[in-house]
Amino acid sequence: xxxxxxxGTENQSPFQVDSRREIISLLRGLKDHNQLISMLIHEGSxxxxxxxxxxxxxxxxxxxxxxxxxxxxxxxxxxxxVSFEGLLDKIGIQFSxxxxxxxxxxxxxxxxxxIPPSLIRLQRREYYRIxxxxxxxxxxxxxxxxxxxxxxxKLTLVDISCGGIAVLDEKKILDCSVGKTYDHCKVDLPTIGxxxxxxxxxxxxxxxxxxxxxxxxxxxxxxxxxxxxxxSIQRYIMKLExxxxxxxxxxx
Numbered sequence: 001x002x003x004x005x006x007x008g009t010e011n012q013s014p015f016q017v018d019s020r021r022e023i024i025s026l027l028r029g030l031k032d033h034n035q036l037i038s039m040l041i042h043e044g045s046x047x048x049x050x051x052x053x054x055x056x057x058x059x060x061x062x063x064x065x066x067x068x069x070x071x072x073x074x075x076x077x078x079x080x081x082v083s084f085e086g087l088l089d090k091i092g093i094q095f096s097x098x099x100x101x102x103x104x105x106x107x108x109x110x111x112x113x114x115i116p117p118s119l120i121r122l123q124r125r126e127y128y129r130i131x132x133x134x135x136x137x138x139x140x141x142x143x144x145x146x147x148x149x150x151x152x153x154k155l156t157l158v159d160i161s162c163g164g165i166a167v168l169d170e171k172k173i174l175d176c177s178v179g180k181t182y183d184h185c186k187v188d189l190p191t192i193g194x195x196x197x198x199x200x201x202x203x204x205x206x207x208x209x210x211x212x213x214x215x216x217x218x219x220x221x222x223x224x225x226x227x228x229x230x231x232s233i234q235r236y237i238m239k240l241e242x243x244x245x246x247x248x249x250x251x252x
Contacts (some may be wrong), residue, residue: 037086041079068212095119
């Protein structure tokens with residue numbers, strides 16, 4: 001089981017950043033943009049959502065929000081290695097560390113570790129994932145076999161790219177066997193319309209959200225996507241980007 005958003009590990013050496021100044025700049029970018037990042041332990045079998053609270057260059061420390069609950073934090077502290085994955089301006093950021101410790105930041109529990117000596121910066125535009133608005137959830141319909149019949153399971157879309165989607169399966173009903181393919185799934189994209197796609201399970205992860213609630217995030221890859229459907233998805237991604245950019249610049 002891989003953690004998502006997985007940014008891939010193939011051919012990473014050209015994308016490795018060793019400049020301390022650049023590493024600090026990227027970490028501060030994640031902090032200043034209030035980006036949520038995934039904190040992975042046990043090779044991604046457990047994932048916690050966090051954010052960077054401070055990058056202390058003088059003391060060579062990164063401070064991140066603690067996980068909900070003392071047991072979860074102890075797991076992170078005891079882990080042999082902790083990996084982090086996030087997105088900053090369409091660029092994937094990955095790094096890992098050892099020796100995480102408890103600390104306090106502005107009178108609240110936090111975790112700290114040394115600024116990593118290197119990180120991976122990946123930009124793969126064709127598979128750039130963009131978060132979909134949860135204020136008006138978009139549903140993805142999966143045909144699933146239940147009790148010798150076929151029923152429609154509707155799950156909430158959380159991000160989309162030209163390569164695939166991710167959905168939330170809070171009740172953990174969907175068969176998440178890697179490689180399993182669901183044909184004739186329906187995605188109703190606002191202002192674009194209903195698209196029919198085949199989705200293959202690529203990964204899933206158990207999430208513990210900042211509010212302490214558990215959820216399952218399932219990553220799916222589009223299979224044999226037609227040019228017309230791909231064009232529709234590209235239009236929707238561009239629409240989301242325009243809306244996000246308008247909010248950032250104050251344009252309405």
